[in-house]
Amino acid sequence: MMTIAFDHSYARDLPGTYLRVPPDPAPAPRLLILNRSLAGDLGLALSDADARDWFSGASLPPGAEPIAQAYAGHQFGGFSPQLGDGRAHLLGEVLSPDGRRFDIQLKGSGRTPFSRGGDGKAAVGPMLREYLISEFMAGMAVPTTRSLAVVATGEEVWRETKLPGAVLARVAASHLRVGTFQFFAARGDKANVKALADYAIARHYPDLAGAEQPYLAFLDAVIAGQAKLVAQWMGLGFIHGVMNTDNMAISGETIDYGPCAFMEAYAPGTVFSSIDHQGRYAYQNQPLILGWNLARLAETLIPLLDPDPDRAVDLANERLTGIAARYRTEWTRVMRHKLGLLGEDAEDATLADDLLSTMVGADWTLTFRRLADPAALRPLFDDFRGMEAWLPRWQARAGEGAAVRIAAANPSVIPRNHQVEEALSAATEGDMTQFHSLLAAIRAPFTEAEPYMLPAPTGFGRYVTFCGT
Numbered sequence: 314m315m316t317i318a319f320d321h322s323y324a325r326d327l328p329g330t331y332l333r334v335p336p337d338p339a340p341a342p343r344l345l346i347l348n349r350s351l352a353g354d355l356g357l358a359l360s361d362a363d364a365r366d367w368f369s370g371a372s373l374p375p376g377a378e379p380i381a382q383a384y385a386g387h388q389f390g391g392f393s394p395q396l397g398d399g400r401a402h403l404l405g406e407v408l409s410p411d412g413r414r415f416d417i418q419l420k421g422s423g424r425t426p427f428s429r430g431g432d433g434k435a436a437v438g439p440m441l442r443e444y445l446i447s448e449f450m451a452g453m454a455v456p457t458t459r460s461l462a463v464v465a466t467g468e469e470v471w472r473e474t475k476l477p478g479a480v481l482a483r484v485a486a487s488h489l490r491v492g493t494f495q496f497f498a499a500r501g502d503k504a505n506v507k508a509l510a511d512y513a514i515a516r517h518y519p520d521l522a523g524a525e526q527p528y529l530a531f532l533d534a535v536i537a538g539q540a541k542l543v544a545q546w547m548g549l550g551f552i553h554g555v556m557n558t559d560n561m562a563i564s565g566e567t568i569d570y571g572p573c574a575f576m577e578a579y580a581p582g583t584v585f586s587s588i589d590h591q592g593r594y595a596y597q598n599q600p601l602i603l604g605w606n607l608a609r610l611a612e613t614l615i616p617l618l619d620p621d622p623d624r625a626v627d628l629a630n631e632r633l634t635g636i637a638a639r640y641r642t643e644w645t646r647v648m649r650h651k652l653g654l655l656g657e658d659a660e661d662a663t664l665a666d667d668l669l670s671t672m673v674g675a676d677w678t679l680t681f682r683r684l685a686d687p688a689a690l691r692p693l694f695d696d697f698r699g700m701e702a703w704l705p706r707w708q709a710r711a712g713e714g715a716a717v718r719i720a721a722a723n724p725s726v727i728p729r730n731h732q733v734e735e736a737l738s739a740a741t742e743g744d745m746t747q748f749h750s751l752l753a754a755i756r757a758p759f760t761e762a763e764p765y766m767l768p769a770p771t772g773f774g775r776y777v778t779f780c781g782t
Contacts, residue, residue: 338553490558518534
């Protein structure tokens with residue numbers, strides 16, 4: 314019998330931060346997809362039967378000790394002191410052959426004491442969406458949780474209508490969130506905040522353990538990782554949709570692919586989430602929410618930064634006031650890469666800003682991909698005059714070889730919203746053919762696959778996504 318060599322450092326080192334609870338057993342599990350490449354990277358030799366049963370709750374893999382983790386969070390700006398894993402079960406951790414530690418978690422696996430009235434389940438479409446989008450992000454070298462498998466449960470869940478149920482097996486560097494720290498800080502539990510910080514440092518930033526001020530260095534490291542991550546999102550036109558503090562991972566990975574999508578026509582105010590009525594998490598606001606969320610993390614660490622509370626607040630504020638500049642540096646680095654620029658020039662950020670001011674309404678992905686070919690670029694614009702004035706400035710800065718660098722930096726294929734919906738709709742009806750075709754295309758994002766490069770057809774309308782609960 315195959316086994317998974319689970320470890321349980323989170324449960325072992327952080328008592329009081331979780332509840333032990335088993336997943337619901339799926340009545341008639343059916344494996345929809347297994348990420349064999351990822352399984353190999355983790356050192357897991359999984360049969361289809363074991364993946365089907367272990368990742369659906371039908372049976373527990375030997376050594377699994379399922380828990381639901383506690384966390385809080387600011388959701389659309391409002392604080393909820395107790396959230397936690399309401400439909401997820403952490404089976405344990407595995408060490409990959411290269412020594413890295415990863416969580417294996419089931420999502421959509423049943424109710425827990427944190428469910429707050431929810432059914433604890435998930436539907437096939439949202440779980441396959443997470444698989445698809447996370448695989449694209451991994452292929453674009455954007456830090457992300459990964460999807461190991463999706464298993465249909467054989468039962469139905471009710472959302473707007475009756476849908477087939479499914480469980481996702483998610484792999485993450487950890488599931489520590491800003492909201493995890495908030496859970497214990499809100500209760501005045503300084504001991505657990507310190508224990509979490511020590512654990513996070515040991516697991517994600519071990520080089521900081523010997524720092525003179527390790528908790529300040531930890532805050533710096535999380536800020537740096539998140540600034541880089543959000544800049545990468547912005548470069549791809551990715552809109553997370555639900556940047557609550559419980560969806561900001563301490564590891565710097567993208568986590569929770571619920572109401573997310575990729576912007577097609579460039580519009581800074583684009584929102585995809587059905588519940589984001591005020592545009593809090595619009596494309597243009599993501600850098601602002603980055604700073605807001607990190608301020609919430611800094612608040613939880615105040616008691617650890619310095620024995621003098623005033624001095625601790627000053628130290629935190631010094632870091633927070635630098636986030637905008639740090640993000641701008643990371644964003645400029647991303648844009649230099651997308652524009653095929655070599656070296657650094659003081660005017661590069663302005664060059665990128667001016668490009669964006671000319672391309673409102675043009676397809677984000679195709680504009681960058683076709684930048685080196687004005688003839689192919691022109692049809693993307695209703696009014697090409699602004700772009701026509703900008704191009705000579707870019708050409709003078711980019712120099713020779715820019716076309717090759719552009720092609721290497723900018724994907725031709727992204728998960729286009731209409732194609733994602735078509736694939737998920739067919740999969741919900743039992744046909745995985747379109748899903749597998751789209752998955753193959755987005756796993757080779759720099760290969761020009763014509764059917765997958767085109768924007769949504771006229772009449773597709775405004776795209777709306779949902780959180781899945």
